[in-house]
Amino acid sequence: MSAPGKLTIETPEQVSLDFALASVGSRFLALALDTIVQASAIAAVILVALAGLVATGVAWRGVGVWVEAAALLILFTLYYGYFGAFEALWSGQTPGKRVVGLRVLSVTGRPVSVSEAILRNVVRVADQLPGIYAVGILFVLVTGRNQRLGDLAAGTVVVHERPLAAPRDAEPARRTSRSRHGAHRLDVEEIAVVETFLRRRSDLSAEARLRAARQIAARFQTRLGIAPVEEEEAFLEEIVAEYRGAGRYR
Numbered sequence: 001m002s003a004p005g006k007l008t009i010e011t012p013e014q015v016s017l018d019f020a021l022a023s024v025g026s027r028f029l030a031l032a033l034d035t036i037v038q039a040s041a042i043a044a045v046i047l048v049a050l051a052g053l054v055a056t057g058v059a060w061r062g063v064g065v066w067v068e069a070a071a072l073l074i075l076f077t078l079y080y081g082y083f084g085a086f087e088a089l090w091s092g093q094t095p096g097k098r099v100v101g102l103r104v105l106s107v108t109g110r111p112v113s114v115s116e117a118i119l120r121n122v123v124r125v126a127d128q129l130p131g132i133y134a135v136g137i138l139f140v141l142v143t144g145r146n147q148r149l150g151d152l153a154a155g156t157v158v159v160h161e162r163p164l165a166a167p168r169d170a171e172p173a174r175r176t177s178r179s180r181h182g183a184h185r186l187d188v189e190e191i192a193v194v195e196t197f198l199r200r201r202s203d204l205s206a207e208a209r210l211r212a213a214r215q216i217a218a219r220f221q222t223r224l225g226i227a228p229v230e231e232e233e234a235f236l237e238e239i240v241a242e243y244r245g246a247g248r249y250r
Contacts, residue, residue: 018203030099038082049067087104092156102158104157124136124150183243197212
């Protein structure tokens, strides 16, 4: 069972990993940043639409209606689709969440799916009531996993994520290795297991960290048809770097 303020999950390798749940303050900071980005995009669309109306009003009066319709469609998408689209495409992050260091996950610890990202943001309309996110704040404060209504509906949580720790004992050449392990054959869930371990390894005891690294590395060596390696953590770092370098995961 997760302790207050934490989400504890079990990896397929039977290693418990803790995620710090995002508080109201950090979530609102991310929301404020996203609102600035969203408002800037909306303002830019309005300016472009006005310029288009002026131009079409002079030359092609009938085109102005289509300019208005296109602008309204884009504005609707920006307002209602901003959060869901970013969270679906950026593995649970928006620009604001990325700056603050937050990520949306399933309550099971796996990356948020497209359907979950859409559902949690459809319910955002209710969380916003009566206009200052009062409903959302209330539910974050009273639920055990700091979940707003959208999170409860979609089965998601918002957690703090730490950047991947740099290997302390790996050789510089090993850290910048571009060797090809065939990481493109892995899927998002498999890479998420590796990234979760690498983010949380410093919280494990030396014995548990070594055991987990060996178990996870052995799993992916078998999966990719690679001979056993001596430095399991360096191997896992290379797998993630290769997968990210191919543009497959964010």
